[in-house]
Amino acid sequence: MATVREVTYDLLRNLGMTTIFGNPGSTELPFLQDFSEDFRYVLGLQEASALGMADGYAQGTGRAAFVNLHTGPGLGNAMGAMVTAWHNRTPLVVTAGQQDRRHIALEPLLTGDLVDLAKPYVKRSHEPYRAEDVPREIHRAYHTAMQAPRGPVFVSIPMNDWDVEAEPFAAREISHRSAPDPEALKGAARLLAGARRPAIVAGPGVARAGAFYDSVALAEKMRAEVWAAPNSPLASFPEDHPLFRGHLVLAQKGLAEQLSPYDAVLVLGAQVFQYYPYAPGPVVKEGTSLVQVTEDFEEANRAATGTSLVGDVGVAIRQLTALLPETEWQAPSAPEKPPAPETSSPISVEYLMYVLSKVLPEDAMVADESASSKAKLHRHVRPSRPGGYLASAAGGLGYCLPAAVGLKLAQPERPVVCVIGDGSVSYSIQALWSAARYETGVVVVVVNNKGYSILKGFRDAIGIDDSVPGLDVPGIDFVGIAKGFGVGGERIEEAEDLEGALQRALAAGRPCLLDVSVDPAVPKLLS
Numbered sequence: 001m002a003t004v005r006e007v008t009y010d011l012l013r014n015l016g017m018t019t020i021f022g023n024p025g026s027t028e029l030p031f032l033q034d035f036s037e038d039f040r041y042v043l044g045l046q047e048a049s050a051l052g053m054a055d056g057y058a059q060g061t062g063r064a065a066f067v068n069l070h071t072g073p074g075l076g077n078a079m080g081a082m083v084t085a086w087h088n089r090t091p092l093v094v095t096a097g098q099q100d101r102r103h104i105a106l107e108p109l110l111t112g113d114l115v116d117l118a119k120p121y122v123k124r125s126h127e128p129y130r131a132e133d134v135p136r137e138i139h140r141a142y143h144t145a146m147q148a149p150r151g152p153v154f155v156s157i158p159m160n161d162w163d164v165e166a167e168p169f170a171a172r173e174i175s176h177r178s179a180p181d182p183e184a185l186k187g188a189a190r191l192l193a194g195a196r197r198p199a200i201v202a203g204p205g206v207a208r209a210g211a212f213y214d215s216v217a218l219a220e221k222m223r224a225e226v227w228a229a230p231n232s233p234l235a236s237f238p239e240d241h242p243l244f245r246g247h248l249v250l251a252q253k254g255l256a257e258q259l260s261p262y263d264a265v266l267v268l269g270a271q272v273f274q275y276y277p278y279a280p281g282p283v284v285k286e287g288t289s290l291v292q293v294t295e296d297f298e299e300a301n302r303a304a305t306g307t308s309l310v311g312d313v314g315v316a317i318r319q320l321t322a323l324l325p326e327t328e329w330q331a332p333s334a335p336e337k338p339p340a341p342e343t344s345s346p347i348s349v350e351y352l353m354y355v356l357s358k359v360l361p362e363d364a365m366v367a368d369e370s371a372s373s374k375a376k377l378h379r380h381v382r383p384s385r386p387g388g389y390l391a392s393a394a395g396g397l398g399y400c401l402p403a404a405v406g407l408k409l410a411q412p413e414r415p416v417v418c419v420i421g422d423g424s425v426s427y428s429i430q431a432l433w434s435a436a437r438y439e440t441g442v443v444v445v446v447v448n449n450k451g452y453s454i455l456k457g458f459r460d461a462i463g464i465d466d467s468v469p470g471l472d473v474p475g476i477d478f479v480g481i482a483k484g485f486g487v488g489g490e491r492i493e494e495a496e497d498l499e500g501a502l503q504r505a506l507a508a509g510r511p512c513l514l515d516v517s518v519d520p521a522v523p524k525l526l527s
Contacts (some may be wrong), residue, residue, distance in 0.1 A: 027097025060410025072112025205269020
């Protein structure tokens with residue numbers, strides 16, 4: 001008979017999971033023994049980087065990625081990235097090696113309560129009752145991760161399970177999509193058809209459903225202006241389209257003001273709504289109807305107002321488009337592009353984002369962890385194709401650099417640029433080694449204001465003075481660190497050097513870090 005290891009590897013082949021992200025330890029060595037030549041092992045130098053790369057890879061492929069971590073300490077290191085994967089609804093099968101079953105009752109070194117450690121930021125967390133159940137649990141984990149709402153699933157596997165004999169296990173086909181209630185869709189269509197001035201809020205669920213272009217057809221038929229959901233980690237509507245109006249802010253009062261011109265709001269694939277600082281106000285103005293379409297019952301249950309429909313967002317968009325009456329849609333004038341900002345010394349963040357928008361190819365994918373610079377990035381960098389934008393929905397730091405590496409591994413033919421703050425890049429900077437090791441041409445643009453500018457902005461917004469310590473981070477040689485990991489780099493201090501440096505980095509075909517020194521002026525939060 002075959003071993004659990006052999007049966008599991010056959011299963012992973014059938015599921016298309018032949019790329020494994022990890023950082024190995026003693027309890028994982030039995031799984032990695034006799035590693036098959038048709039598999040690829042992507043090493044991260046720290047577990048959060050390994051999981052972040054897997055997240056980006058899953059986002060790029062649209063399928064669950066496989067992660068192998070080192071027992072309790074490794075899983076603990078990865079938990080920040082797991083929180084992001086949970087909020088990004090990234091399908092991941094995350095495994096970790098548990099101690100040997102034969103003496104685990106004695107609690108030897110590296111024994112841990114891994115199942116509870118992974119909770120609550122996974123859809124399911126389990127340790128198989130028998131070694132023979134390992135393949136079945138991985139199969140279940142894959143389909144659980146892929147079922148909407150998608151997310152990570154954790155399996156703890158005792159290290160001696162891999163050599164136990166096991167029966168063959170065949171992968172099963174399971175459909176992961178479910179249609180929304182047709183009668184509820186008809187009611188929503190009637191409400192939207194009667195609106196004088198409707199709007200659409202496009203959230204990440206649109207992109208996850210593969211409905212990027214379907215949302216365009218719906219907006220044009222409705223003659224609806226389109227806003228990106230606040231803090232959306234994915235682009236779900238082409239931001240160069242004449243109907244696109246911008247990004248909703250993360251504050252209740254300001255968001256309600258942005259939506260105040262509309263008498264009906266259709267929220268697609270997003271919560272109603274995500275906020276950050278406490279700024280009380282109405283959710284929408286009195287008399288405005290709101291309809292939410294979401295893949296997640298919990299997201300529907302916690303909506304602050306309106307009617308919610310639960311089901312596949314892409315199916316709902318296409319059915320709503322068919323149900324709505326024909327209109328003589330005429331494209332409005334496209335919003336004017338912001339003017340070119342003046343050059344300055346030090347370089348303004350506005351100018352950096354403007355130049356970046358000039359040199360980015362149309363098919364570029366931008367991984368964004370620019371924090372305090374995000375509003376200016378959105379002002380100038382406007383993704384127009386599916387997969388053109390990726391960020392963290394969780395709000396933590398350290399995600400986008402490894403995610404950019406995983407994204408490039410998934411789609412090597414597309415340019416990938418990671419735009420990241422100097423505070424953020426230090427959280428997972430060791431991912432540069434993986435970028436070099438696996439020959440990914442990721443371009444990393446460090447927006448260097450020598451501190452945590454986003455915290456300074458929040459400090460100012462809530463009325464705290466500048467007595468708070470720990471917000472300045474000067475004196476880091478990011479180019480030197482990058483070179484130590486095998487990645488080329490340049491430091492940019494003058495505006496006239498910026499465009500050429502970006503063009504060289506994009507054309508290099510290998511990873512490159514640009515450390516751009518920018519004006520440290522603190523921006524107004526949510527401006």
